[in-house]
Amino acid sequence: MSTVTLLGFPRIGLKRELKRALELYWRGEIDAAALADAAASLRRRHWQLARDAGADVVPVNDFSLYDHVLDHAVLFDAVPDSHRPLLDADPLAGYFALARGRQSGGHDLRALEMTKWFDTNYHYLVPELTGDQAFRLRGDKPVAQFKEARDAGFAARPVLLGPVSFLRLSKRVDGGDPLALLDRLLPCYVELLGQLKDAGAQWVQIDEPCLVLDLDAAAHDAYRRAYDALASSGPRVMLATYFGALDDNVALAASLPVDGLHVDLARAPEQLAAVLAALRPGTTLSLGVVDGRNVWRADLDRALALARRAREALGDARVQLSASCSLLHVPIDLDAETALAPLVRSWLAFARQKIEELRTVADALAGHEAAIAALAAARGVRAARLLSPLVVKPALRKRLATLPPDLGDRRSGYAERVARQNAAFALPVLPTTTIGSFPQTQAIREARANHRAGRLSDREYDAYLERETAHAVRVQEELGIDVLVHGEFERNDMVEYFGEQLDGYAFTKLGWVQSYGSRCVKPPIIYGDVARPKPMTLRWSRYAQSLTPRPMKGMLTGPVTMLNWSFVRDDQPCADTCRQIALALRDEVLDLEAAGIRVIQIDEPALREGLPLKRADWAAYLAWAVECFRLTANGVADGTQIHTHMCYSEFNDIIDAVAAMDADVVSIETSRSRMELLDAFVRFRYPNGIGPGVYDIHSPRVPSRDEMVDLLRKALAVLPTGNVWINPDCGLKTRDWPEVRAALEAMVSATQALREEL
Numbered sequence: 186m187s188t189v190t191l192l193g194f195p196r197i198g199l200k201r202e203l204k205r206a207l208e209l210y211w212r213g214e215i216d217a218a219a220l221a222d223a224a225a226s227l228r229r230r231h232w233q234l235a236r237d238a239g240a241d242v243v244p245v246n247d248f249s250l251y252d253h254v255l256d257h258a259v260l261f262d263a264v265p266d267s268h269r270p271l272l273d274a275d276p277l278a279g280y281f282a283l284a285r286g287r288q289s290g291g292h293d294l295r296a297l298e299m300t301k302w303f304d305t306n307y308h309y310l311v312p313e314l315t316g317d318q319a320f321r322l323r324g325d326k327p328v329a330q331f332k333e334a335r336d337a338g339f340a341a342r343p344v345l346l347g348p349v350s351f352l353r354l355s356k357r358v359d360g361g362d363p364l365a366l367l368d369r370l371l372p373c374y375v376e377l378l379g380q381l382k383d384a385g386a387q388w389v390q391i392d393e394p395c396l397v398l399d400l401d402a403a404a405h406d407a408y409r410r411a412y413d414a415l416a417s418s419g420p421r422v423m424l425a426t427y428f429g430a431l432d433d434n435v436a437l438a439a440s441l442p443v444d445g446l447h448v449d450l451a452r453a454p455e456q457l458a459a460v461l462a463a464l465r466p467g468t469t470l471s472l473g474v475v476d477g478r479n480v481w482r483a484d485l486d487r488a489l490a491l492a493r494r495a496r497e498a499l500g501d502a503r504v505q506l507s508a509s510c511s512l513l514h515v516p517i518d519l520d521a522e523t524a525l526a527p528l529v530r531s532w533l534a535f536a537r538q539k540i541e542e543l544r545t546v547a548d549a550l551a552g553h554e555a556a557i558a559a560l561a562a563a564r565g566v567r568a569a570r571l572l573s574p575l576v577v578k579p580a581l582r583k584r585l586a587t588l589p590p591d592l593g594d595r596r597s598g599y600a601e602r603v604a605r606q607n608a609a610f611a612l613p614v615l616p617t618t619t620i621g622s623f624p625q626t627q628a629i630r631e632a633r634a635n636h637r638a639g640r641l642s643d644r645e646y647d648a649y650l651e652r653e654t655a656h657a658v659r660v661q662e663e664l665g666i667d668v669l670v671h672g673e674f675e676r677n678d679m680v681e682y683f684g685e686q687l688d689g690y691a692f693t694k695l696g697w698v699q700s701y702g703s704r705c706v707k708p709p710i711i712y713g714d715v716a717r718p719k720p721m722t723l724r725w726s727r728y729a730q731s732l733t734p735r736p737m738k739g740m741l742t743g744p745v746t747m748l749n750w751s752f753v754r755d756d757q758p759c760a761d762t763c764r765q766i767a768l769a770l771r772d773e774v775l776d777l778e779a780a781g782i783r784v785i786q787i788d789e790p791a792l793r794e795g796l797p798l799k800r801a802d803w804a805a806y807l808a809w810a811v812e813c814f815r816l817t818a819n820g821v822a823d824g825t826q827i828h829t830h831m832c833y834s835e836f837n838d839i840i841d842a843v844a845a846m847d848a849d850v851v852s853i854e855t856s857r858s859r860m861e862l863l864d865a866f867v868r869f870r871y872p873n874g875i876g877p878g879v880y881d882i883h884s885p886r887v888p889s890r891d892e893m894v895d896l897l898r899k900a901l902a903v904l905p906t907g908n909v910w911i912n913p914d915c916g917l918k919t920r921d922w923p924e925v926r927a928a929l930e931a932m933v934s935a936t937q938a939l940r941e942e943l
């Protein structure tokens with residue numbers, strides 16, 4: 186019978202218990218032992234849950250107090266020298282100093298940089314390596330967690346991040362190639378595998394997700410050297426690949442001297458044939474047949490068909506069934522969602538349900554009657570979902586099918602538009618603005634919670650929001666900002682706020698997914714055709730505009746960001762779903778314009794992060810992403826000014842796409858890179874307006890006027906003065922009012938100083 190295994194499980198806990206424990210510990214309200222207890226009880230609960238749901242073997246060492254890549258950096262002592270003394274003296278304090286920085290107790294330690302884990306919304310800490318990096322084993326987390334599970338009676342498989350992926354995900358502070366350090370790192374792995382074997386581990390899972398990326402010859406060579414060195418030094422090795430097809434790396438992966446290979450058959454079912462053909466005799470194949478990246482019930486027939494093909498080729502004993510990747514990227518348990526519409530709920534599977542699905546496939550493969558009946562029931566639910574009126578809206582489909590081809594084109598080119606806009610708005614040179622949100626204070630969050638709980642009536646809540654909005658407008662006028670915003674006080678979150686008002690979106694109560702460390706998000710679920718029953722932002726933009734003669738920006742989240750920060754339906758291409766969102770937002774843009782809002786900002790911070798993992802797929806993604814933005818934005822008259830905002834992006838690879846969006850003004854985050862991120866725009870001779878962020882909003886530090894003047898001089902040296910706007914890096918919702926006032930005052934005064942020089 187085929188074994189059901191898991192590559193990893195969420196760590197944070199159904200009710201974010203780990204987050205609570207971490208925050209208590211960071212505030213000094215519980216000690217290290219209490220934190221360790223909380224973590225151990227979560228691990229225990231999750232192993233139990235996985236086993237009860239049908240897993241034959243549970244993953245261990247997938248758990249982390251903050252981040253698994255950081256765990257490996259610490260495990261191999263690959264930490265900056267600055268942090269090592271604290272790590273030696275107090276390992277837990279040192280660990281969190283690497284994760285979050287530390288400015289207390291006589292320490293001034295910065296946090297490691299954070300970046301996205303492949304194309305997920307999980308962020309890992311980037312290990313920093315030096316040219317003469319030495320590695321050694323520090324601590325015994327993998328072995329200790331294996332023993333913990335073993336002693337509690339679980340069949341457990343330790344998970345390690347593989348040496349080549351670990352190095353590729355790290356950076357060298359001297360700019361050198363991290364892979365050059367491979368030979369120094371490998372002895373640590375050999376030693377660790379030996380320890381795991383001694384502790385009784387039968388298998389170890391070694392993750393090499395980089396095997397699904399475009400790899401050069403040097404990387405291929407690194408893989409061969411690494412796994413030759415690891416062969417037969419420990420337990421049997423299951424080499425895990427995920428987040429896509431092995432493609433050109435299939436022969437390499439299948440030729441490495443390991444005992445098992447895990448492949449992603451959710452994203453790349455078609456690779457099964459090539460993998461079966463390439464697999465070495467005796468190798469076990471782990472089939473990732475249930476999607477670890479989304480929340481839909483699986484097509485169990487398809488999963489069973491794949492499993493049967495593998496069994497025919499390899500025999501029962503050499504086939505394992507698993508989710509495509511770690512279940513880290515999905516919420517824990519659908520059973521906790523009591524408020525979802527029952528029909529929508531019947532279509533969903535979270536981590537627990539995904540394990541049950543794997544059990545069903547394994548049992549059906551073994552011919553169990555009950556599992557075969559369960560398969561038939563699942564087939565019926567899936568078929569009904571695809572035809573449900575909740576999912577399919579014929580009128581919308583028809584509208585989309587008959588869209589005129591030039592709907593995404595502005596009436597005139599930028600030069601003509603900007604001339605009209607300048608005449609209409611009569612703005613000074615170097616106009617100032619902000620990115621949208623103003624402080625979301627504790628009081629606002631409380632008012633929202635009270636409103637949700639029914640303790641504050643609609644009228645009272647509305648009046649409260651009006652007062653906050655009016656206050657923000659007044660402050661901006663006092664500061665002398667040129668183009669104002671309403672402050673976004675009515676929004677809980679930039680995606681959720683819109684999703685809640687659109688058809689086709691569902692929201693969970695406990696659908697938490699870890700974003701980084703203790704931070705979690707609850708991504709909305711797009712289950713059906715997206716449509717806008719009525720205007721969404723008109724009321725607040727109109728109210729705010731009524732308070733001031735200055736231009737008030739309408740504020741929308743763009744279609745690509747709405748898509749990329751949600752769980753997306755799996756029954757039609759992402760591009761089609763995005764077009765539906767774009768059309769709904771287009772109607773909002775046109776309603777705003779008709780109501781006299783003449784500057785409209787459409788935020789797309791997630792456009793770049795949606796880039797596919799393989800370069801070959803970039804052009805197709807960017808083509809539909811840009812098309813969707815244009816569809817949303819470009820129905821307006823020449824005199825209406827479209828802004829877009831894209832923070833934390835590196836623009837070199839996507840500058841053509843940004844230009845093709847054809848927004849009148851794009852604001853970007855440039856202060857932390859000291860305007861370096863502008864280079865792409867300069868080299869491209871980006872023709873439209875651009876607002877390079879002049880101060881970092883992530884830090885409570887209030888920047889001085891002179892710092893901003895400096896940064897602006899750098900920008901003005903390379904950009905045409907007439908194109909430049911002045912704004913912070915991003916929205917101000919995480920800051921408090923005194924900081925915001927002081928920083929914006931300095932920003933306006935820096936702008937005035939520069940205007941006088943012109």
Ligand code: GLN
Nearest residue numbers: 620621622788790832916
């Ligand atoms: N308008 C949003 C805000 O100001 C933009 C947020 C973002 O780019 N992440 O908060």
Ligand code: ZN
Nearest residue numbers: 790832915916
């Ligand atoms: Zn931003």
